[in-house]
Amino acid sequence: MDKRMDPVHTDTRAIEVEHSSGHSFVQAEHLVKRFGEHRAIDDVSLSIAKGEVISLIGPSGAGKSTLLRLLNVLETPDSGTLRVGDAAMTFDGTPVKRARVLAIRRHTGMVFQSFNLFPHLSAVQNVALAQMRVLGRSKDEARTRALAQLERVGLAAKADAYPSQCSGGQQQRIGIARALAMDPDLMLFDEPTSGLDPEVGAEILAVMRELAADGTTMVMATHEMEFARHVSHWTCVMVEGAVIERGAPAQVFDAPEHERTRRFLSAVLGR
Amino acid sequence: MAEAFLLIAAATGATLLLTVSAALIGIVLGAPLVLLAQSRSAILRGIYTVFVHVVRGVPALVWLFIAFFGLAELGIVLPALASAVLTLGIIAIATMAEIYRGGLAAIRQGQYEAGWALSLGRWSLAKDIIFPQLFRAVSPTTATYIVGLLKDSALASIIGVPEIVYVTGLEVQSLGHGLELFLFAGLIYLALSIPLGVVSRVIHVRLTRRYAVL
Amino acid sequence: MSSFLPTTPAPLSWLWDWYQWIPTLLPGLGTALLLTLVSVGVGYPLGFGLALLTETRSALARWFAIVVVEVGRGLPILVLLLLVYRGLPSVGILFDAFLSASVALVWSSAAYSAEIIRTGLGAVPRGQFDAAYALSMNRTDMYRLIVLPQALRVSIPPLVNLGITMFHATSLATVITVEEIMHIANLEGSIYFRYMSVFMAAAVIYLAITVPVSLYADRLAKRLGGVMTVRKTVLRRPAGSVPVSAES
Numbered sequence: 001m002d003k004r005m006d007p008v009h010t011d012t013r014a015i016e017v018e019h020s021s022g023h024s025f026v027q028a029e030h031l032v033k034r035f036g037e038h039r040a041i042d043d044v045s046l047s048i049a050k051g052e053v054i055s056l057i058g059p060s061g062a063g064k065s066t067l068l069r070l071l072n073v074l075e076t077p078d079s080g081t082l083r084v085g086d087a088a089m090t091f092d093g094t095p096v097k098r099a100r101v102l103a104i105r106r107h108t109g110m111v112f113q114s115f116n117l118f119p120h121l122s123a124v125q126n127v128a129l130a131q132m133r134v135l136g137r138s139k140d141e142a143r144t145r146a147l148a149q150l151e152r153v154g155l156a157a158k159a160d161a162y163p164s165q166c167s168g169g170q171q172q173r174i175g176i177a178r179a180l181a182m183d184p185d186l187m188l189f190d191e192p193t194s195g196l197d198p199e200v201g202a203e204i205l206a207v208m209r210e211l212a213a214d215g216t217t218m219v220m221a222t223h224e225m226e227f228a229r230h231v232s233h234w235t236c237v238m239v240e241g242a243v244i245e246r247g248a249p250a251q252v253f254d255a256p257e258h259e260r261t262r263r264f265l266s267a268v269l270g271r
Numbered sequence: 272m273a274e275a276f277l278l279i280a281a282a283t284g285a286t287l288l289l290t291v292s293a294a295l296i297g298i299v300l301g302a303p304l305v306l307l308a309q310s311r312s313a314i315l316r317g318i319y320t321v322f323v324h325v326v327r328g329v330p331a332l333v334w335l336f337i338a339f340f341g342l343a344e345l346g347i348v349l350p351a352l353a354s355a356v357l358t359l360g361i362i363a364i365a366t367m368a369e370i371y372r373g374g375l376a377a378i379r380q381g382q383y384e385a386g387w388a389l390s391l392g393r394w395s396l397a398k399d400i401i402f403p404q405l406f407r408a409v410s411p412t413t414a415t416y417i418v419g420l421l422k423d424s425a426l427a428s429i430i431g432v433p434e435i436v437y438v439t440g441l442e443v444q445s446l447g448h449g450l451e452l453f454l455f456a457g458l459i460y461l462a463l464s465i466p467l468g469v470v471s472r473v474i475h476v477r478l479t480r481r482y483a484v485l
Numbered sequence: 486m487s488s489f490l491p492t493t494p495a496p497l498s499w500l501w502d503w504y505q506w507i508p509t510l511l512p513g514l515g516t517a518l519l520l521t522l523v524s525v526g527v528g529y530p531l532g533f534g535l536a537l538l539t540e541t542r543s544a545l546a547r548w549f550a551i552v553v554v555e556v557g558r559g560l561p562i563l564v565l566l567l568l569v570y571r572g573l574p575s576v577g578i579l580f581d582a583f584l585s586a587s588v589a590l591v592w593s594s595a596a597y598s599a600e601i602i603r604t605g606l607g608a609v610p611r612g613q614f615d616a617a618y619a620l621s622m623n624r625t626d627m628y629r630l631i632v633l634p635q636a637l638r639v640s641i642p643p644l645v646n647l648g649i650t651m652f653h654a655t656s657l658a659t660v661i662t663v664e665e666i667m668h669i670a671n672l673e674g675s676i677y678f679r680y681m682s683v684f685m686a687a688a689v690i691y692l693a694i695t696v697p698v699s700l701y702a703d704r705l706a707k708r709l710g711g712v713m714t715v716r717k718t719v720l721r722r723p724a725g726s727v728p729v730s731a732e733s
């Protein structure tokens with residue numbers, strides 16, 4: 001594989017980190033996350049350039065969600081370093097500084113598997129709230145922008161509906177609009193379609209495809225192999241907390257290097 | 272007889288006064304108490320657990336006697352009404368804190384995570400996300416509890432607060448007709464609790480019409 | 486400054502000498518437990534009957550059950566006690582104090598347990614009834630083998646808590662002269678003017694029974710609730726996810 005073309009630097013235990021920073025927008029090095037004795041993330045390094053789309057695949061329990069949650073510090077790594085844009089943090093087990101965490105989160109938006117919409121707020125209020133409270137936008141401006149984002153995900157008509165009045169696919173699109181309205185530089189998607197019917201999931205994937213085409217930097221954990229293959233620029237295979245293989249999707253899917261990757265792919269692709 | 276009915280009905284005011292004061296004390300002071308339960312410090316959580324278990328583990332009558340006879344022995348002489356409000360109020364604080372705790376537990380972790388992922392500050396997370404959901408989640412339980420307080424307030428008759436049961440007892444003593452008069456007293460409680468139940472159901476339906484609570 | 490204070494025990498002595506009253510109060514605890522046993526042992530089966538009655542087709546039976554339950558739940562227990570002890574004699578029905586307390590507490594516990602059991606039965610999904618019918622089970626077997634075990638999982642923790650409430654409620658029987666804990670405590674307290682100390686002892690006795698039982702109820706609720714939660718999670722496993730065991 002051509003290392004120069006590989007900005008996804010994810011060697012499991014390798015120490016070498018070439019071309020650190022440079023043009024990478026996200027730089028994670030030697031991240032470790034333990035839950036008790038269990039190493040959910042076991043020395044993962046990753047660097048992502050602006051506009052890239054990364055897919056994380058791997059068996060259930062491999063640590064995909066945990067890795068995403070480390071990237072916006074919803075979980076605090078036990079060790080390692082993380083930089084998103086100009087916000088950098090080093091983790092060594094001591095309590096983290098809130099301001100640093102917030103600086104990283106301000107760059108990121110997250111879309112959850114279970115949507116996590118606020119049930120007591122209408123669609124447009126869901127999208128507007130953080131704009132007003134965090135970015136200090138006026139009510140009118142927040143609403144205008146919220147409507148624009150809802151329009152973008154094809155839900156202008158549902159602006160005043162409450163989450164319970166929306167289908168699962170619509171709820172997830174509201175979730176995407178809510179994250180986008182904060183103008184994030186990095187979007188994190190945690191299996192955004194796995195709670196949905198395949199047909200409805202396709203609506204979401206269509207939205208994500210557009211985001212990718214618009215040059216949004218994205219990391220997504222997904223079980224949608226076709227989508228990972230055709231939309232993402234780079235694919236990482238995670239097993240037991242480590243990234244065991246990474247590369248261009250065509251290469252990972254058609255000529256996997258690792259035996260474990262082959263077994264995983266044959267199980268999910270049924271071949 | 273007619274006069275007895277009137278006197279008993281008039282005592283409803285004292286019953287309502289007891290109920291409403293205790294409810295307000297509990298609703299307001301239960302909130303800071305539940306913060307102890309949410310604290311990161313195991314000691315503060317322990318204090319919460321002990322307080323709640325001790326207050327709710329002893330019958331209200333015991334607390335009432337302690338507040339009325341016991342405190343007097345220590346030189347703190349409270350009027351009967353004040354003793355009753357104090358007793359019911361403290362029990363209400365512990366109960367409301369438990370109700371709030373249940374409501375908080377019902378709010379999914381994902382709600383907090385969504386707030387954090389959006390960089391919402393602590394205050395905004397509490398005010399805009401958690402509190403509105405908590406309020407809706409606890410309103411039916413709270414209404415049920417207030418009806419419970421209405422009935423518990425009858426205890427105050429034992430130390431001579433002139434509420435419904437006390438006045439009824441006096442009238443029965445002088446006139447007899449125990450069955451009619453106590454049934455009448457019971458009807459007042461039913462009459463008070465049924466509308467409270469209806470009102471709370473209406474409020475709850477209003478609040479949650481547009482969305483499933485959780 | 487305090488030279489004219491009468492010589493009473495040290496003002497805070499109730500903090501450490503309360504235990505002296507425990508033996509005096511124990512017979513009262515016996516009475517209280519007996520009353521609790523009666524109200525639970527007689528009240529819960531009646532409550533189950535009332536719960537079934539509220540679901541029957543006969544309007545008369547339904548209304549009877551609803552009135553009994555709503556009066557039992559809507560009236561303060563104190564009023565029920567006085568109604569039985571001081572009200573019924575005016576129509577010629579005379580119960581002694583203990584029997585009056587039993588009648589009032591059974592009524593109350595039957596009414597509350599009926600509501601709890603009704604909720605439990607309502608929590609059993611319709612599909613369970615359909616499945617039992619589809620298997621041609623008779624009604625008795627359906628209730629005994631399918632419905633009740635699931636309903637009880639929901640109902641048992643609140644029924645245990647109701648038992649605690651009934652135990653507490655026995656203290657009210659003091660107003661109709663039943664010689665339970667508070668009756669004795671009040672008497673002793675007034676004789677020696679040592680209210681604080683005696684009531685402390687009473688509180689400790691109540692706590693000694695209540696706290697272990699309510700901790701047990703919490704554990705039970707968690708365990709019984711836990712079974713349900715696990716099942717839900719399994720059902721919610723995302724369609725596309727691959728269990729680890731499938732490929733290893």
Ligand SMILES: Nc1ncnc2c1ncn2[C@@H]1O[C@H](COP(=O)(O)OP(=O)(O)OP(=O)(O)O)[C@@H](O)[C@H]1O
Nearest residue numbers: 035040058059060061062063064065066067221726
């Ligand atoms: N909060 C937590 N406490 C304890 N263990 C956790 C926690 N979160 C995750 N884990 C464990 O960490 C491991 C990785 O979990 P993670 O959810 O990241 O996997 P995943 O790859 O996203 O799986 P899936 O495809 O099922 O979503 C699992 O073994 C999981 O049980």
Ligand SMILES: [Mg+2]
Nearest residue numbers: 064065191221
């Ligand atoms: Mg996951």
